[in-house]
Amino acid sequence: MSGLFRDELELVQTVVRAAAGLSQSLLRSDDKGVLAKDDLSPVTVADFAIQGLLCASIHARFPTDHFVGEESADDLRGNSTLLNRVWELLSHASTQPSSNAVTLPRNPEHMCELIDMCGHGAPGGPGSGRVWIFDPIDGTQTFVRGEAYAINVALLVDGQQVLSVIGCPTLPASSQEPVHNATIDPTGQGLLIYGTRGNGVYIAPLLARDSDGQVDMHPSSRKLDAHAATATRNTLRSVSCFNLLDSGVEDIHRAVMEDLNVPLPGCDLLGWVPRWVTLALGLANVTVWVYKRRDRHGKVWDHAGAMMLFEELGGKITDIDGVPIDLTVGRKMTANHGFVAAPAHLHSLVLETLQSTLRREGKDHLLASK
Template identity: 45%
Template sequence: MDSPYRRELQVAITAAQTAAHISRQVLSAFRRPGGDGDGDGDGDAATTSAGPLDLVKDDLSPVTVADFAIQAFLVRTLGGAFPSDGFVGEESSSELRTNPGLTSRVLAVLAQCAGAGAGGETPFRDAQDIYDTIDRCVAPQKHSDTNNRTWVFDPIDGTKTFLRGEQYAINIALLEGGRQVLSVVACPLLSPDATAPVNDGHVDPTGRGCILYAVRGHGAFVRPLPGSHDEVQARRLPRHADSVLSPADLHAVTCWARLDSGVDMVHKAVAEQLKVPFPGSDLLGWVLRWVVLAMGAANMTVWVYKRRDRFAKIWDHAGAMLLFEEVGGKITDVHGKDIDLTAGRTLKTNFGFVAAPQSLHHLVLDALHNELKAQGKHELLR
């Protein structure tokens, strides 16, 4: 791809490949017998070398060695290449600082996977170096400044499915002035040739996995995960959403089997009103849902949170949304407002999501409003 972001793209793709390697190594250790995964042993991750599951975050999702190791690695790598840029990531070091055993495992996996020297030393000096690097992602960022460049990371999107050896993603986005300009998403278990329906348990039988990437105005692409950026042939994704002119051609992606934060029956009712097969592709992680929309395995999703005080996190959507926009998709919130990525870590100026082909977005939005009113959920439209 020829674009003004060629260097950023090369660095981010190479970083995503190493991040995927880290995730696979941690997952392999977790799933070994005795690793507190699905193996035969009865080991405890708190005492098993490189076991990923050690803590529970405030939102009750598991925190893993891979989350911390990948975020530290991405900040160190992209910060080294682009030292003036800012960073936003899901993790902070507060959990690590209270758990020396977890910190040791993060250091160990980085030494193993992320450029250790010949003597096996870690690429990070010590625990404090890890903490400081991770916490570059929690410093206040002015995303709306015109000249501000901010990298946004989700080191493991879909932690619960990751721990089961199912679909997960590593999300890397570059924002300029709060505007998505670059996306790189690594999907270590997703086939680059995946077709609908795509569910969490559908793992690439070849073991390759894939990377999707996009630069604003230059299209979206998919390629196998292994191989250098210059050597591997990428496939440009067609602007399939531009050709969808009838509701009969809509295909959904949602989170149905493990739904906890959304208004489940509204999502189903919208699909029924539009005569769209439901649930279609069914995925826990938001980044994977944007990926499936970009790949053409779906072209529509709606999401309404159960409460007005529940908002999306920037790392679940920034960059990954650009993939769908680059194939002709339109994305707004439940009120039809554009998604505001300048609001900070939480997208508090938006509520929920409606994504569809440009020509049909208004029909999907109208169907959603009709269903919310019909089910007496007027408070969610305020």
């Protein structure tokens, strides 16, 4: 890909490949260093190590940019065993054939400072400049089982999504069937998907090997067709999450798809980033998500950049009230409730079906007051 953000794309693709290698090496370990966070989701050595690797490498090249990431270093500073595990894993990145693009923290304290640079950061709106957003491991609960997860990197400029690079080590680059958490790429290569605003979306193998058995840092890419722009009501296919999350109104998700005659379960994935990826790949082209309470909100690292890929291919994304998604308000997306994503020319149909279903099922309190 040529043009705007070419240097950023080349750098981030290399670092995401290195990060994917680290995460896969940890999967082969029996002890993934799982902790319980305040929100009861697990966090692993890989989350900290990858966030440190991403921030160190991008900060070294673009030192005036700002950063947002899921993790802070509080647990590392309070747990020397965990700190040593993370530093040991990061040190392995120096042995990977990842070119000079990968930069490591100077020492464990510098690593903590970089992680905190992300963990204490927040996106902004006009005038906020360049802000990188990381989710080092999206889908941690499935990651610890060796199932679907993603490494998400996005760049916002003045609050607008302009670049997305995502590594999905378990998802196949080519599939005609719905994917789910336990889907594993039989080639072992995984998927790298990336794009910049206005320049389309590309995919490539994530962990392809060259003739010497080393990770190929520059495999050939393929541009995706704008499949959402040509979708019809009869070709709608769903992605959602069933039976693993209690934050959403699962019966509403099912009812909306039944009202639209969309076959279920379709793609079934825990992590939001893998869900956005399946929408970009065309394995699905519609999703709805309603939180159980109006005070529940998405987190910016689960969605930034990844949403843009579907939009580049003819998709439209709003919340359940039809309000455009606002990534500028903070680490939590408090300006929006839930998500409705569909081909742009069918979005109003899906949105109206969802709102009608909520009213029919006596859940109209989950819609914005008028």
